[in-house]
Amino acid sequence: METPVTNPLDSLKPNYRRFVEAYCECFNASESYRRAGYAKKNANVDGCKLLANPRIKAAIAYLCEQLAMSSGEAVKHMADIATTRLNDFMVIRMVLKTPMVRKGLQTLIDELDNEMSFEDEYATLAKLSDTELAAHKADQKSRELKGIRYALELERNPKAYRDVPGESVWVEEATVDLVALAKAKGQGRIKSLSYTEHGPKVELYAADSALDKILQLHGRYKQLPGDANQPKEMQGYVLPDGTTILF
Structure with a gap:
């Protein structure tokens, strides 16, 4: 029995x-x-x-x-919390960015002259149709008028400039993996996940507190009253895409 x-x-x-x-x-x-x-x-x-x-x-x-x-599962869960990092939910991808650069008006006038010369040479070699040639002349007229405007402004202000698109470059960009966040929330690895008008808001558990409990379980040191469990001020970080991380 x-x-x-x-x-x-x-x-x-x-x-x-x-x-x-x-x-x-x-x-x-x-x-x-x-x-x-x-x-x-x-x-x-x-x-x-x-x-x-x-x-x-x-x-x-x-x-x-x-x-x-079980006690083993509880320790495993605590270990998951202790090892959860912001990087677990970040995805690095390559994106093409076009930065803005500042150029003086004289530089822009010279660039327009070079562009008009190139386009005229191309139109001659390409043997454009009447319709294409009309479009070419309209574009060239637009460039000519822009150059005249720049020249007039430059006479009045020798330091005049424009912020214009520069050369495009490939750069690394970090974004949040929302699927990974949702899975982690379901597994209890993150404290809370909500969505605001600016993007997802994530609150992580205190990793140092979880590590503290695991070290105690392994007998690494004896906890002194009031050492662990002290309330900690939350810190936040807002990612470029609007995601807010609290830890």
Whole structure:
């Protein structure tokens, strides 16, 4: 006859039980302490003390198992959080960019003269039809008028210039992989994902906190009350495409 498995939660006081349930949701001792109904003043220290209680530790392990997350799975999940980086969701692609460059009007006049000379030579060699020749003459007239305007402006202002398109170059551009973000949210690797008028907004879990818990599990060091679980000010970064990353 099998011995029935006892539920360690049944032997806990109501506040202890609420602490265990909260901790299995957020894995944060001080936050769980506050959710359990205790005073916020000593949440960092007293939360760590509760977490060290053998009965509470047993109840947490039991509840994690009941929630279909073994201790090994919990550590794996924490490791996933600790190793999640912004670069996981970035895609680097090559795009053709045309920068704007500043040129003096005399330089632009010289370029127009060269362009008109080239187009006249091309029209002669290409033996354009009457329709094509009419279009060529119209384009040349437009260039001539632009050169006259530049020359007049240059007489009045020798420092006059224009910002014009320069030579196109291939550059690397970083964009956000929305599919990867959605998958990571479903796997619990990121804290929140929402969409604003400026683009997606992503909040990552604190990797240092996850690493802290993993090191404790491996016995690398003993946590001092109030060391881990301290509230941290969120920092943000807005990508060129409007995506906001909080960490």
